[in-house]
Amino acid sequence: MTRAPRWPREVLGALAALAIAIAVTAAVAAGPRSVLLFRDGDSLVTTLVARSIAVGQPQDWAMSTVLFLPESALVVLLSLLGLGVAGTLATAAIVTLLALYGALRLAAGAADAARAPIAGALLALSGFGLLAITESSPSRDALEPASLLLTTTYYSATVIASVLAVGLVRRTIDRPGRRLHVWALSAVGAASVLTNPLFAAWAVVPVVAVLAVVAWRGGSSRRRTAVWLVAALVGGSVAGLVLRLPLAGMIANTGVGYADPSRWLESAGYYAFLLGERASTVVGVLGVTLGFALWVWCVSASVLLVRRGDVGAALIAACGWVMPVLVVVGAVVLGTHAARYLQPIGFAPVLGLAVLPALLPHRTARPLGLPVLTGATALALLVASAVGIPRIASAANAPDADLDCVVEWTDAASRTGAGQFWTVRLAKAHLDDPRRLVQVDHELRGYAWLVNRDDFRDGVVSFLVIDDQSVPFALPDGASLDGAELIDCGRYTIADFGERTLTLGPQRS
Template sequence: MKHGWVRELLGWLGAAAIAVIVTGQVASTARGDLLLRDSDSLVVPMFVRSILEGQGVDWAMSTVLFLPESAVFALLRLALPLGIDALLLVNAIVNVIALYGAVRLVAGRRRAGRAPVAWSLAAIAVFGVIAATETSASRDSAELASLLLTTTYYSATVIAMLASVGIARRVCDRSGRQRGMLIALGAVAAAATLSNPLYLVWTTVPLGAILGFAALRAHDRGRMLSLFWWLVGGTIAGLLGRIPLAAWIENSGLGYAKPQLWPESAASYGELVLERLSTPLGWIGGVVLAALVVLAIRRTMRASSRAERLVAASAWVLPLLVAIGAIALGTNAARYLEPVVFAPLLVLVADPKRPTRLSPAVARVSTAVVAVLLLVGAGLSVPRVAQAATSPDADLACIVDWVDESDQVGAGQFWTVRLPKLHLEDPTRLVQVDHQLNGYEWLVNRRDFDSTAVTFLIVDAETQSWELSLGAMQVNVVECGRYAIYDFAPEEVPLGFPHS
């Protein structure tokens, strides 16, 4: 184990290089819009800004509270003097590095004949290959790997899922009761569920099923039941912890479950898969995932230890049960299937043995070559990340400048208003409304609805047709590229009652 810390450091540096490469690739495609401009993707920077700038904490969230994601973004904003786009891309890099940390936890301890750092980097590289095949701007596609790069689409829940498997693996790897690790599992489950109850579906149920099945073996029963109860107990604690935060939660999540629609759900997900496989890049991603799942099933059957069996089983059981559960509940959002992409990566670290056919000299040369490739790749990707972070958006600048200078309060619909709102000097100057000009309480600060009337509307291609009666009111139209401003100042139009 001499110089083990050097290997660990090199592993983290390698993961950082992969993170830069992946972020540069994704940000340079149409998927960059999902990272930087999508209305859903902006909730965390909007929330963090309101907290740090003292704009109030009366927020209307969805089922997800984004607590870990917001904490990370807040730290980045406090530590780095960067603009919003640059912070979002740095956050994407941090998310990939955190993914490496979770996979490294699953890989287990270093010991003779094992190479957990190398295999963990291999898993992150495979993730990078899959993410690089995802190039569309659609949030509803089956391009799931790149969602990790956003601050919104459950990156913390993905990492908590993998970390939970990793903690369970560490407990199985060691002798004794491992109370500290059990407490850590409970803490991860509680924190993840507090922020996002989807952890219950992604981790507690499928991992609990694996642990329960393993407990049927007499010599594993005590350890597996301990893991099971700490996992379940932490999840229950997280659900109870959401009760004091109920004022923030506009949707408990129960409304998403529509079991009677399972046929439509199956058809919807099937269409997404077919759409994903309709391109060469999609086929590459699909073949990689299929190979990982087949390898996971094979390794589960041939596992030589309970720790290896636990991880290998998690690599295919988690995706299987999550997919079945998503269909059984009648859901149709692609992001609910993220474990289908991330869990199979774990098979690469189920038994991270050092290749025996490689001589020490060949191993050193291979390591040096990989290091050079990662260094060069990261170096070439930095300008791509920088370009994505600083690329001018004249249409956005036009509307932001107009609103900042107008000294007026206006309104816009969810898919239109959020990007300009985030970039204003005073975000309360744009109110989020529905097509009938009622306040729309969804992923927004309720303080905005202190305004009772507006003097202009902003629209774009995403705006639903308005149902308003403006009478003989004179409207001045200001064109801002893909946006338009309907200015009827000094006349005012009253806002309706806010709703979620």
Template sequence: MRQTWVRELCGWLAAVLIAVVTVAQVATTARADLLFRDSDSLVVALLVRSVSEGESFDWVMSSVLFLPEIVVFGLLWMLGRVFALDVNAVFVINAVVNLTALYGAVRLAAGRRREGSAPVAWSLLAVSMFGVLAMTETSASRDSLELASLLATTTYYSATVIAVVLSIGIVRRVFDGTVRVRWRLPAVLGVIAAVSTLSNPLYAAWATVPLGLLLGVSAVYQRSRGHAIPLFVWIVGGTAAGFVARIPLSEWIANDGSAYAQPTLWPQSVRYYGELLAERLSAPLGALGAVLLTALLLLAIVQSVRAPTRGARVVAVAAWLLPVLVAVGAVALGTHAARYLEPVAFAPILGLVASPRALRVPQRAVVAMTAGAGVLLVVGAGLSTPRVAATAQHPNADLTCVSEWVNASGQVGAGQFWTVRLPKLHLDDPSQLIQVDHQLNAYAWLINRSDFEAGEVTFLIEDAQSTSWALGTNAMPTDVIACGQYTIYDFSPVALPLGPARS
């Protein structure tokens, strides 16, 4: 028993080191834009800061509520306040937490340790392969097939990814388990399904549909029926409960997601995803990532055939079935968002833990390899920590210029979605910047609508991502302040009225 606990603890420590190395590599490429600066990526941080500072709560979200992500980031935000960490440092810690949580979910999917198995080692290998995939992703684009690195963000469905892998792990544990725990784990699956669907309806597409299909097929066979039916009922019931629980929250949901499904646009969807794939394959690192994913998918298919137990077969089949169903579904629904295909990146690694057999290696060799891997991870993490710290703390002169001017002005200004959110997060008083569209209408999207109570602004901020202003007024700025990538147009003492809110 003691050896088991030591082994599991070492697995978690190694997973943290792998996460540190992975995050450091991602953060030192152009991908850092998604971690620290992308307007979409900042919603959780903006909301947590708003709540922690006691602002009136009138947030409007997309179809995703980010509930688990908000809880995790909120706890880390409070920890950051204690140790005087800035928001970028909290982003880095959150990224490490996300990748470490993936290890925990994969370890659950690897099953219990048995004689002749090595689930900890194979789980670490699986997470390492995911880390390698993330390291091959180096662009700043939020809309590319660089999907593994999205787990490092606070916004792009990290909690849903973990929930899906946990769900697969629970199904495996039930199929491998005993009668004593058979009703408890399905209930946990139902809770995960309910909370995940409440937070993000994509859980239904990523987990409920493929796992429901697997469980439905398993229920046909007599010896699997006792396991499959309770699991099926709980995951479907939990998902339905999650959708029902969203109804009272509709006031804060600006888009229920139904508009994203446009089946008649499937030819455009094929073209869109095909172009993204071609772009990914055109880069050497992208091609390497594609080869690795293909190898993992092939391994999962082989494991599906050779699986020694029903639980192992469920994990192996899920490893290739999720990517196939999600990719086909995304095209069939005419979607145009690469992030919907995230299971293509994370599900295939489960093929490595479907049947985590221990290799027949002499004990001395095992000790030597383990020690060597441990030393490499410690050295790698030690070298990575200063790199990622330097990246997180790297001064942004343009952002500093904007922050200092706005803080000193005491005025309330505005900017468009892709421009204003980063400066807003870093201001002493975020309410000094209001999110608007190019016509100065209040833009109620992933923002606190209480900001709009100001009613008027006296300056505007723009950058290269801003659409040309159409203000409907002859007012001219009295001063123009250049802050590198940003330009501030100061209209004071003239006040520009905000138009009606739209989303």
């Protein structure tokens, strides 16, 4: 009997994932985390890259340790759709969640080697979505890592690459003879470390640790496979570090200063405080409980799958609990103080759901037919689109008279002004020509951080944009805000010096 093709079910799985992605994006966009999605100074770096390219500006970027290469490429491509700044970012969130589904689908296993892998990948994406919608703080420093994936700045490509790496390792363990997966793993490692060295901490170290156990407990054939995988992952990562050398001019901060092992106790207290803050609300308790339950399930599933001899699936579950443990311990030992470094606690435990079908009791009933699955998927996508897209559009197009005032005044003035990082980036991203607003510090020195250095080429400005987040300016050449005309734009104030120009100081980062 001819076997039915798999592609219709794969297409339906992708469409179901699209429905989940729309629903999750709508929930986050309509909540307090929308600040990070649409308005945060850090989150707008990819938008500023796209705007800079669109106006034909020479590219001379000052980035952090992270280069945001895949994230920027995505926003540049999506910006061609003409959806506006917020609309593009919302679309990028949906696409990113779809990419996560693709990585989870790889981790769930091949259709002929794993049980119900599409359902497993959808379960994992749904679990991740539930974690994201329980996060409700507008702060970028909150211990709410899942929803950060929806932004294009907080390492979304590294999250997806980490899951991809785990999936490629599982596929190779399941079918040791396929070297294509080994080469793909090496390429993922190289590309990921090139754009973000955190991939080494999030994926390389935990996966190598799990593969070491596989090599130790397995036979000679499995040991050889594990060695090849470790070599591919480590070798690719080293290649990524080498590829960063020609891009050294873009890296304004190597990240070395972020670590201070002498402050490990302070770091532990800081993360404990963030956890307590996260659990201070009902929805926060639900999120913490769900995350911990998923972590415990990963531990249990890895043990059960090892006993059944399903090493590939066991590896997925093991990574689900090993990744968060090693990353949290490493972050504390290094004395870090940044919740965004702990994102594996959000995405890794859902890996246990990807292998859940392998542990469910076998049913004698026939699986649902294609017509039933098609109807259910179409209904889910219709409901998600009908409810979610208007909510996303409403959040993306929410009126902001204060921002409009600054943007319209600056566009009309056709002169160059300046403002501090957290103040000026939102308006800068919405200008017809983003070069009209330059990023400076309170002493009017060019602040070369997540910005195109070409902005500072002219070296003079004639007005300042100020808000409550601005540190009081200490202006050069005896200039004072008292000599400027003040234009009220709500939460913003434009201090216009008219024909007088202020000279920018030397750049700093």
